Amino acid sequence: MGKKTDNTQEQVEKTAPAFVEELLKKGSAILRAKTREELAEMVDNIPAEVKYGAGAVGQSREDGTFLLMVELVK
């Protein structure tokens, strides 16, 4: 099981953006974008082999940016 996870991580790290690396490393990551559509694109960039759970998209009252908290699902 552990070996499988390591292999997945190696594959993902070759192409993944920074937040995916953070997700794999820390077990959770926060995605931020100016629009919902940008946030949806970021989510689409998470490789299919990475199983994650997401919270509800939040919008900052301060600056209007959108935020999504994702965490690895074991």
Place this chain on the structure above:
Amino acid sequence: MATLKGQNFRILAQLDGTSVSVIGMSTNCTVTLTNNVDESSVKDDVGLASKPEVVSKAWSVQVDSLNVVNTAAMLTAIKAMNKIQIMWDEVSTDDNQSPEGAGYARTGMAYISDCTFTFNNRENSVKSLQLTGAGPLTTVYAGSFEVLDPGTYTKGQFVRLFLGSDNTTTPARVIGFSTQLQVHVSLQLEDASTKDTTGDWQIQEPTGLSYDITTNALVRGGDTITSQVQAQGLSELEAIYEAGTPVKFQIANVSGANQRTKGAVIMSGSVILSQLTINAPNRQNATYDAQLNGWGAYTVGA
């Protein structure tokens, strides 16, 4: 001495497994300390008065919060059935996040026994947590505290229920013209204290996990919702009711025109449609309510 305001009394929880922090963006909290009593008056006593005796102690905490960004973490936590550290205390500083160590501050271990997320149209989404004590309360918390960043808000129309028509295909259609959505996860607990247990505190243990989803939608005239807007309407819900078999669901973030484009999935699984209620009051919009009961375990994410 001024009366304490509600914002200066907060619940702190060890939700991340390391340090205790306030439950962020909370709007209300209730702490209930219960002495369970047993009548001890007997025929030998003079008069008619009762004499209750304390036989066990229980406690619970209920918190409402506008933070639903951590929905996945909450769904994972209640499913994990782990006890977490809870604390209540008077708080100070500008953001009311720093515990003061008031005389009435208490801490103890608790289960997340109930978790409800409400995503209603044109309303801020709400998370309600019920935490049930699983042992004694003490006055001293020895761990560290963490201060949270200010959070973000989620309008309910940007989280929607996608419901399938069978138990095999990933659902692609939202409930059309829906107005309300509520997800409720419940961890059933039973007192497991015995004659071997020291003290009066009840010792709660998990015995079951269940969840249900309720939604409300407007009834649109005719029978064309599915073909016109690719959404599930009343006729499809009635078909699901008649079949009486589980169907796949997903609750997901949405974007795009009419908020029907599926984004990051919050939870998924299978449900049974247990009740469908059509409401048609005079001179008001006709609506229907659907109650869906979780069938098997839910998955956090897709």
